Amino acid sequence: MLTRRIVPCLDVKGGRVVKGVRFEELRDAGDPVEQARAYGRAGADELCFLDISASLEARGTLVALVERVARELSIPFAVGGGVRTVQDAEALLRAGADKVSLNTAALSDPSLITAVARLTGSQSALVAIDAKRLGGPTPSWEVYSHGGTRPTGREAVAWAREAVDRGAGEILLTSIDRDGTGAGFEVELTRAIASAVPVPVIASGGAGNPAHFADAFAAGAAAALAATVFHFGTLSVAQVKEECARRGLPMRWPLEE
Amino acid sequence: MSARVTVVDLGLGNLGSVMQALVRAGGEPRLSADAVEIGRSARVVLPGVAAFGLGMDRAQRLGLRAALDRALQRHAPVLGICLGMQILFEEGEEDGLRQGLGFLPGRVTRLPAGVQVPHIGWQRLETTAPSPLLTEAAAPWAYFANSYRCEAAADVTQAVADHSGVRIAAVVGRANVHGVQFHPEKSARGGEALLARFLRLPEALP
Numbered sequence: 001m002l003t004r005r006i007v008p009c010l011d012v013k014g015g016r017v018v019k020g021v022r023f024e025e026l027r028d029a030g031d032p033v034e035q036a037r038a039y040g041r042a043g044a045d046e047l048c049f050l051d052i053s054a055s056l057e058a059r060g061t062l063v064a065l066v067e068r069v070a071r072e073l074s075i076p077f078a079v080g081g082g083v084r085t086v087q088d089a090e091a092l093l094r095a096g097a098d099k100v101s102l103n104t105a106a107l108s109d110p111s112l113i114t115a116v117a118r119l120t121g122s123q124s125a126l127v128a129i130d131a132k133r134l135g136g137p138t139p140s141w142e143v144y145s146h147g148g149t150r151p152t153g154r155e156a157v158a159w160a161r162e163a164v165d166r167g168a169g170e171i172l173l174t175s176i177d178r179d180g181t182g183a184g185f186e187v188e189l190t191r192a193i194a195s196a197v198p199v200p201v202i203a204s205g206g207a208g209n210p211a212h213f214a215d216a217f218a219a220g221a222a223a224a225l226a227a228t229v230f231h232f233g234t235l236s237v238a239q240v241k242e243e244c245a246r247r248g249l250p251m252r253w254p255l256e257e
Numbered sequence: 258m259s260a261r262v263t264v265v266d267l268g269l270g271n272l273g274s275v276m277q278a279l280v281r282a283g284g285e286p287r288l289s290a291d292a293v294e295i296g297r298s299a300r301v302v303l304p305g306v307a308a309f310g311l312g313m314d315r316a317q318r319l320g321l322r323a324a325l326d327r328a329l330q331r332h333a334p335v336l337g338i339c340l341g342m343q344i345l346f347e348e349g350e351e352d353g354l355r356q357g358l359g360f361l362p363g364r365v366t367r368l369p370a371g372v373q374v375p376h377i378g379w380q381r382l383e384t385t386a387p388s389p390l391l392t393e394a395a396a397p398w399a400y401f402a403n404s405y406r407c408e409a410a411a412d413v414t415q416a417v418a419d420h421s422g423v424r425i426a427a428v429v430g431r432a433n434v435h436g437v438q439f440h441p442e443k444s445a446r447g448g449e450a451l452l453a454r455f456l457r458l459p460e461a462l463p
Binding site: 001002003004005040045067070071072074075076093094095096097098119120121122123124169170198199200222223250252255 | 269271273274277278281307308370372373374375376377378379380398400401402403404419420421440442443444445446448449
């Protein structure tokens with residue numbers, strides 16, 4: 001049986017980690033390789049690097065970062081943030097990223113998903129969906145682009161289905177309402193998307209305690225991503241995995257072979 | 258002394274991770290797209306992602322079947338990883354029905370509807386027969402990322418992974434031909450240990 005994955009997310013800017021865990025043993029907490037290896041030792045199942053560099057110049061360092069991480073890390077990792085073209089995606093995959101995350105560019109040109117999936121297979125084409133709950137009696141969610149700032153008029157479940165039809169191998173689903181709140185993943189949204197598509201769904205946005213991860217898994221998420229709780233040391237990967245395992249969820253834990 | 262190993266370059270996917278994982282496991286990997294060089298190798302690793310048809314196109318252009326034949330005649334251990342394992346089989350249905358390299362009996366088919374596809378994530382292997390790549394103690398944690406599986410003949414299947422009731426051949430082998438469906442280069446310590454065992458298999462005759 002597949003285990004449920006815990007995916008710490010690291011924000012990077014200009015090739016440096018600006019939001020990662022505060023591991024005490026690190027000499028250079030801004031070094032993506034040191035951060036990545038520390039997370040690997042701590043039991044993370046996968047990592048996600050989100051490039052938040054605003055300038056193109058700073059973005060150029062991303063490929064070099066991916067090359068260094070790929071050489072040193074022995075768990076899979078995804079890279080996202082500002083991937084605009086199939087060439088951007090190809091450069092990251094060639095540099096050693098296991099998955100490339102597409103968001104705004106896929107919304108403006110959905111054929112990009114198919115083109116990226118053709119490069120190395122759909123397992124490398126991850127589509128990130130930032131969704132915000134709409135008012136009304138039946139729950140529904142609208143997809144936002146540009147880092148969650150612009151409404152697109154697309155409904156999240158329909159967009160997830162379309163993305164998968166076009167070749168997405170995974171959906172990284174962020175609740176804009178919950179992101180950064182620590183109030184828990186949006187379980188209803190997770191359930192709605194996970195039950196609509198055959199691919200794994202990575203729940204994101206709102207993690208505050210270990211039980212929140214278990215709730216996301218119970219709602220059908222194959223993986224759960226968090227940045228803030230790991231960054232500020234509120235939670236360790238071990239705490240999260242222990243709690244999920246205690247609740248009977250299949251986890252890659254303990255790590256001993 | 259580090260173990261010499263040739264990594265076949267089909268120009269697909271991420272070879273850097275495989276190369277580095279082999280170094281960490283005690284190997285001295287050398288990348289090659291040259292059939293003569295591959296045929297003379299001490300050991301061969303056949304990595305790969307992407308699709309069966311594309312993989313076979315590249316393999317044919319390189320003359321990989323004859324190269325592996327020569328390596329195997331000299332008793333070189335061969336390890337296929339993910340797509341590299343899949344093309345070792347007789348045929349695959351991705352991109353239309355295609356012939357494989359035919360070193361192992363069985364065919365490669367899409368995972369059936371009703372289970373999560375792609376099969377992405379970690380799970381512990383279940384050993385079904387002895388393999389020189391596995392210890393007799395606990396089977397390792399393995400990271401998978403595949404939409405197709407090898408329907409391998411029972412006598413070459415050495416470990417499997419259960420995916421919601423669908424059986425995925427995870428470790429296969431016959432004589433010096435080995436294959437793993439998961440990614441040992443992405444499977445943390447368990448993956449590294451498997452690669453180290455492969456590198457300790459006796460190398461080819463000169």
